[in-house]
Structures are given as C-alpha cells and as structure tokens.
Amino acid sequence: MSLIGQIWLKLFLVLVLAFLGSVAVHTDAMRETLQTQLRLKNSDNATALALVLSQQKGDAALMELAMSAQFDTGFYRRIRFVAADGTQRFQREAAPAPLDAPGWFERLLPIEAVPGVAQVSDGWRALGRIEVLSHDTFAHDELWHAVKRAAAAMAIVGLLAALAGALIVNRIRRPLELTVEQARSLERGEYVTVVEPSAPELRRLVRAMNSMVARLKMVFEGQATQVETLRRQANCDPLTGLASRNHFMGQLATVLMREDGAAEGGLVLLRVLDLAELNRSLGHDVVDRMLGAIAQALQAYTERVKGCFVGRLNGSDFAMCLPVGGVSEETARALTEGLRAVLPAFGKSAAVAAGAVELAHGVPMAQLMSEADMALARAEAQGAFAVETAGGAGSALVKLGEGSWRRRLHEALADGRIALVAFPVRDVGGRVMHLECPLRVQLDLDGSFEPAARWLPLAVRARLTAALDERALALALSAIDDDGQPRAVNLAIGSLADSGFASRLRAQLLQSPRAARQVWLEVPEAAAADHFELVRELGRQLRPTGARLGLEHAGERLGRIERLFELGLDYVKIDAAISHGLSRDGTRAGFVTGLVAMLHSLSLQVVAEGVNDAADAAALWQCGVDGQTGPWVSAQADAAD
Structure with missing residues (x-):
C-alpha cells in the first residue's frame, strides 16, 4: 500500500472511533439528564398537586376532582392518593403512550421514572400522601x-475532519505538483516562486528555479512600480491610499449601470464623528494615523471579498461597495465593532458612525447616495459607533430633500403639531411606574404624527432637538397636571450640546413644582459614555426640581462609564437588545443579573425595555429588574382594560 493510502486508512479508523465514542458519551449523558429531569418533574408535580389538595380542607369529592383533572392532562402514567391510615383513596393509571423511538432503543437505554411523593395536610392534620408518576x-x-x-x-x-485530512494529504503531494507547475508557468511568461519543500532532493531544484524567477521578476517590477505610482497619483487619496472620491464614484457607477454588473450589492458609508474637533484636540498627526487605521480596516475587506472596493469621499467620510446583496447592514456593524476596539487608542472621543443601503442594478446614482447619506445621518444622530440602514423613512426624506424636511419641522414646531404617545412601564406587581412618552411630529397638515425615526436625523442637523425636547417636556407637565400620572420624556444627545438647555429645563420644571416631581427624563447611554460632563451637569440642574434622571438603551457600554455614580441618575433602562430572548440564554441572564445588582448597589432603579413575551418577562423579574416596558407589557395592559 502506498504512503498516501496508509495515511487515508489511519485517518478513517480514527474518525470512526471518534464518531462512535462521541455518540456513546453524548447518549449516556443525555439519558442521565432526562432521568434527573423526569424525577424532578414528578417531585415538583407531586408537590404542586399536594398544595392544591391541601386547599380543599379534606373534602374527598373536591380532592378527587382535582386529582382527576390533573390526570386528564395526559402527561401522567399513574396518580395515587393514600390516606393517612394507609388506605388507598384514589388511583388512576394510563397505558404507556406510543413511542417514536424503536423498541430496541428503549430496551438498550432504559429510563427509570421515579414517582414523586408529597404529603397532603389540612393545617396541622395529615391527610395522606400523593404519588405522581409521569410517562x-x-x-x-x-x-x-x-x-x-x-x-x-x-x-x-x-x-x-475528512476534508481537513485531505488538505494535509495534499500538502505531502503538493511539492511535486508545484515544481512541475512552476516550470510550466515560466513557459507562459509567469513568474511564480515556490516554497522550498522539506525533501532535500527537491529543495535544491526548487531553490535554483526560484532564484532564476526572482531575477527575471526584478526587471519587470521596476516598470510595474512606475505604473503603480502614476495610478495612485491619479486615483488614490494621498493620505490613506484608498480610492479618491471621483475614482470610487466611477467604479460605483460602473457597477450600477454595466450590463454584466451584479444584480444587487451593498453600499456602506462610514463617517468619522466631529473630525474638526478631533484635529483640534488630538492634533493632525494623531488624526492622520487614526484615518490610516480606518483605511486599513476597510482595505481588509477588499482583500477577503472579491469585487469589494473602498474609497475616501472627503475628509471624514469613507465608502465601501459590496459585491453581494443582503449583507450591507451586517458588514457595517462588523466594521464599526472592529473600529470600536481600535479607535479609542487614538483618543477617547474618536468614533465613527455608519449608514448602509442595498443597491440593485440600474438604480440611479443620486438616489442611492441620497438614501445612504440619510442612513448615515440617522446613525450620526444616535452617536458613536451607531449603524443605520436606509429604509422607508429614509427614502421618504430623500424624495423631498433635506431643505424641504427642515422647513416642515420648523412649521410643525411653530404650529404646535406635536404630541406625546404613552406606553406603560409596570413594576412586578403590575402597577404603572410611569408612562413612557416619545414625541410624535405631524410633518404634513393632513398627515399622521411621525415617530422620531422619520425626523430626528434632520432635527439634529437643523439644531432643533433642544426646542423639540423642551416642547415635549411642556406637554408632559400639562398631562401630569390633568391626570397626575408620572411620565417619562426622552432627551436627544444633540440637545445636551446646547449650553443653555439644562438651565431652561430647570426653569420649566420649577414653574410646575408639583408636576415636576412626576417627571422622568432620560438620555441615551451613549450620551453618558461620550458626553459625561454634559449629563452630569444636566443631573446637577435637575436635582432641585424633584424630576428624575435616567439612561435609556443602556447595557452595552454601561460598565465602561467611569464615575457612573457622579451622574446623579435615578434609574436605568436596559436596552431591548439585551432583554430580548433572555429566557433562552442563561449566559445573558447572568450578565443582566450582575448588571442589575451593580445598579442596585448605586440605588438606581432598573427597567427593562422592549419586552416581547411572557417568558422574557419572567426571566427579567428573576434577574431583579424593578420594571418592564415593551409590546408584551402594553398588550397586557390593553387586555386588562
């Protein structure tokens, strides 16, 4: 048998033994786990049924009715009640349910079901014991x-593993094949060098051929260097080496309009937040190195993904075109998460935001770039390392243009076409802690009141967030005066940058002292992480008014906020991304439990956002949260009404 054949035989034997051993170990562990779960289930069900029977005050008819109802659920093989004097008062048995598993499997791996036993009593009087045996x-x-x-x-x-083995076997065979291929490549005018193999007989031959190839290659590399220098001067950004704006837009137009271009793809725009301030605070040299790091992160995608290309559109904006559709948002998030770990090394304020849009063949360039720019604007409004995708809201904004929407915002604010909507936040007892009241704006006279996702990005650009937040607080105070119900109002990050915003809020609250004590004001977690001093000043201004201050959408960066206790917070709302699916993720539940414990140690209330189902709600209560809000909480409130 050849050497290659012997290797394949050994690999086959190892894989078969590993397969049989792994399945055997998993099966045994699973059987033990199921036996334990079945025993605990019998015990728990017996305890629960005993509690129900104890509440019947010894009434034999009611007790028999309760046991029959439990047995009729179909999950039990036997339920038996033995009185305190040893007589059997009740017993029902059912035939075993049919098996999906084959009979030989049941005989080979038996599962012993231990009955659950619990004592039944009426106060201090023992009534007997209940035995429960599940199928x-x-x-x-x-x-x-x-x-x-x-x-x-x-x-x-x-x-x-077999595929990996094939790769290893090919490594043994490959040196011979590469030597032959190198000779053939020289015939085709290609200059390929081959890694020297370990075999001494082939090493000298390969070394000589590599030397000859290297000398020939040097002649042509001189010419290639000159050509590359000219190309970079014409098409590349001098600082980062990425494609310039004109070159990138030309490549993108080709992708969109070329007959043989991809049917769909993606576009990601990346913006360095507040580049001018970074230049002033960090210096041009540091910022240049930071831009170079961003360029390297983008360039890595072009090396891994064929057909992907990147460019620098202006001083702070970068762009990347993806050759396949459906991955633009995923790629944008992966890129921002990677930069989140890199950029803080250049300065704490160094951050980016990204907008993503899907593209299709034949889409006009102007429409595509407008949608991507609006997605980027929404991400920029959210703060550091945020990602947004172009959707229906963004497309509608683009169709009318930024100037038109800015005018509509001004008109809506002047005419008072704004309103608050209310969603309940409830504690573990079902009581309303406060109403969460996001702001809605009627942009069209006959239109509906639009959520912030539609108008907030341009409100940030137009510097209207402070005025909108102050109007929202006025509406909340008025509503509290009417019904006395506490209300929470969201404050935008952009509002905090207004030097007089905090003092104006304080004056507004002091004018309504009774209602002010029922106001909950909240800012995004990103505000505390990126603008610590502004949030601390807001807390200092609000403290004398009795209003509460909290963070919303928190959890991702909360543990990295230094001196959290200095912010003057009263509560924290955990982001829906953390609470969603918590009941199915024990690791995340442990994280939430620790997070809640940390916040409670600071005397902060904790509210979970975006609760979608009863299982998550129960898991969150077990984690120790003080309140919950979200679709499931609102649905429960509607059902109760």
Whole structure:
C-alpha cells in the first residue's frame, strides 16, 4: 500500500472511533439528564398537586376532582392518593403512550421514572400522601431524537475532519505538483516562486528555479512600480491610499449601470464623528494615523471579498461597495465593532458612525447616495459607533430633500403639531411606574404624527432637538397636571450640546413644582459614555426640581462609564437588545443579573425595555429588574382594560 493510502486508512479508523465514542458519551449523558429531569418533574408535580389538595380542607369529592383533572392532562402514567391510615383513596393509571423511538432503543437505554411523593395536610392534620408518576415515553422519544441529532452532527464533523485530512494529504503531494507547475508557468511568461519543500532532493531544484524567477521578476517590477505610482497619483487619496472620491464614484457607477454588473450589492458609508474637533484636540498627526487605521480596516475587506472596493469621499467620510446583496447592514456593524476596539487608542472621543443601503442594478446614482447619506445621518444622530440602514423613512426624506424636511419641522414646531404617545412601564406587581412618552411630529397638515425615526436625523442637523425636547417636556407637565400620572420624556444627545438647555429645563420644571416631581427624563447611554460632563451637569440642574434622571438603551457600554455614580441618575433602562430572548440564554441572564445588582448597589432603579413575551418577562423579574416596558407589557395592559 502506498504512503498516501496508509495515511487515508489511519485517518478513517480514527474518525470512526471518534464518531462512535462521541455518540456513546453524548447518549449516556443525555439519558442521565432526562432521568434527573423526569424525577424532578414528578417531585415538583407531586408537590404542586399536594398544595392544591391541601386547599380543599379534606373534602374527598373536591380532592378527587382535582386529582382527576390533573390526570386528564395526559402527561401522567399513574396518580395515587393514600390516606393517612394507609388506605388507598384514589388511583388512576394510563397505558404507556406510543413511542417514536424503536423498541430496541428503549430496551438498550432504559429510563427509570421515579414517582414523586408529597404529603397532603389540612393545617396541622395529615391527610395522606400523593404519588405522581409521569410517562417516560416522552423522555425516550426526546433521547431518540437527541441521539439522531448528535449522530448527524458528529457525521458532519467527521466529514469536515475528512476534508481537513485531505488538505494535509495534499500538502505531502503538493511539492511535486508545484515544481512541475512552476516550470510550466515560466513557459507562459509567469513568474511564480515556490516554497522550498522539506525533501532535500527537491529543495535544491526548487531553490535554483526560484532564484532564476526572482531575477527575471526584478526587471519587470521596476516598470510595474512606475505604473503603480502614476495610478495612485491619479486615483488614490494621498493620505490613506484608498480610492479618491471621483475614482470610487466611477467604479460605483460602473457597477450600477454595466450590463454584466451584479444584480444587487451593498453600499456602506462610514463617517468619522466631529473630525474638526478631533484635529483640534488630538492634533493632525494623531488624526492622520487614526484615518490610516480606518483605511486599513476597510482595505481588509477588499482583500477577503472579491469585487469589494473602498474609497475616501472627503475628509471624514469613507465608502465601501459590496459585491453581494443582503449583507450591507451586517458588514457595517462588523466594521464599526472592529473600529470600536481600535479607535479609542487614538483618543477617547474618536468614533465613527455608519449608514448602509442595498443597491440593485440600474438604480440611479443620486438616489442611492441620497438614501445612504440619510442612513448615515440617522446613525450620526444616535452617536458613536451607531449603524443605520436606509429604509422607508429614509427614502421618504430623500424624495423631498433635506431643505424641504427642515422647513416642515420648523412649521410643525411653530404650529404646535406635536404630541406625546404613552406606553406603560409596570413594576412586578403590575402597577404603572410611569408612562413612557416619545414625541410624535405631524410633518404634513393632513398627515399622521411621525415617530422620531422619520425626523430626528434632520432635527439634529437643523439644531432643533433642544426646542423639540423642551416642547415635549411642556406637554408632559400639562398631562401630569390633568391626570397626575408620572411620565417619562426622552432627551436627544444633540440637545445636551446646547449650553443653555439644562438651565431652561430647570426653569420649566420649577414653574410646575408639583408636576415636576412626576417627571422622568432620560438620555441615551451613549450620551453618558461620550458626553459625561454634559449629563452630569444636566443631573446637577435637575436635582432641585424633584424630576428624575435616567439612561435609556443602556447595557452595552454601561460598565465602561467611569464615575457612573457622579451622574446623579435615578434609574436605568436596559436596552431591548439585551432583554430580548433572555429566557433562552442563561449566559445573558447572568450578565443582566450582575448588571442589575451593580445598579442596585448605586440605588438606581432598573427597567427593562422592549419586552416581547411572557417568558422574557419572567426571566427579567428573576434577574431583579424593578420594571418592564415593551409590546408584551402594553398588550397586557390593553387586555386588562
């Protein structure tokens, strides 16, 4: 047998043994787990049923009715009640349910169902004991399905291992094939060097051929260098080496309009936030190195993804075109997360935001860039390392133009076409802690009141966020005077930059002292992380008014905010991205528990945002949160009404 054949035989034997061993270990562990769960289930059900029977005050008819109702659920093989004197008062048994698992599997891997036993009493008087035995067929079926899944997974792993083995075997065969291919490449005028193999017989031949190829290659590299220098001068940004704006736009236009271009793709715009301030605070040399780091991060995508190209559109804006559709948002988030770990090394205030848009063949360039710019504007409004995608809201803004929407915002503010909507925040007892009241703006006279996603990006650009937030507070104070219900108002990050904003809010609250004590004001977590001093000043101004101050959408960066206790906060709202699916993720539940404990140690109330279902709500209560809000909470309130 050849050497390659021997290697393949050994690899096959190892994979078979690993497959059988892994499936056997997994099956045994799963069987033990199911037996334990079945035993605990019987015990818990017996305890629960005993509690129900104890509440019947010894009434035999009611107790029998309760036991029959429990048995009729169909999950039990036997329920038996033995009185205190030892006589059997009730017993019902059911035949085993049919198995999905084959009979040989049940005999090979038996699962013992231990009955659950609990004492039944009426006060201090013992009534007897209840025995509950669940069907074990469900456990056998689950074990059967788990074994099949494990076997399938192990088979896939085995196939992957076989592929890896094929790669290793090819490494042995490859030096001979590369030597032949190198000779053929010289015939085609290609200059390819080959890694010297470990075999001494081939190493000298390959070394000589590589030397000859290197000398020939040097002649042509001189010419290639001159050509590359000219290309970079014409098409590349001198600082970062990326494509210049004109060159990038030309490439993008070709992708959009070329007959053989991709049917769809993606465009990501990346903006360095407040570049002018970074130049003043960090210096041009540091900022130049930071821009170079961003360029390297973008360039890495072009090296990994064929057809991807990047460019620098202006001093603070970068762009990347993706050759496939459906991944623009994912790519933008991956890029910003990577830069989140890199940019702080240049300065704490160094940050970016990204906008993403899907593109299709034949889409006008102006429309595509406008949608991408609006997505970037929304991301910039959210703050550092935010990502937004172009959607219906962004497209509508683009169609009318930025100037038109700015005028509409001014008119809506002047005419008072703004309103608050209310969503309840409830505590563990179901009581309303406060109403969460985001602002809505009627941009068209006959239109609906639009959420902030539609108008906030341009409100930031138009410097109208402070005026809108002050009007929202006035509406909340008026509503509190009417019904006495506490209300929470969201404040934009852009409003904090207004030097007189905090003092104006204070004066507004002091004019309505009773209602002010029912006001909850909240700013995004990004505001505390990126503008610590501004949030601390806001807390200092609000403290004498009795209004509460909190953070919303928190959790991602909360642990990295130094001196959190100095902000003067009263509560924190955990972002919906953290609370969503919490019931199915024990690791995240542990994180939330620790986060809540940390915040409670600072005497801060904790509210969970965006709760979608009862399972998550229950998990959040177990984590120790003080309140919850979201679709599920609102639905419960509507059902109660």
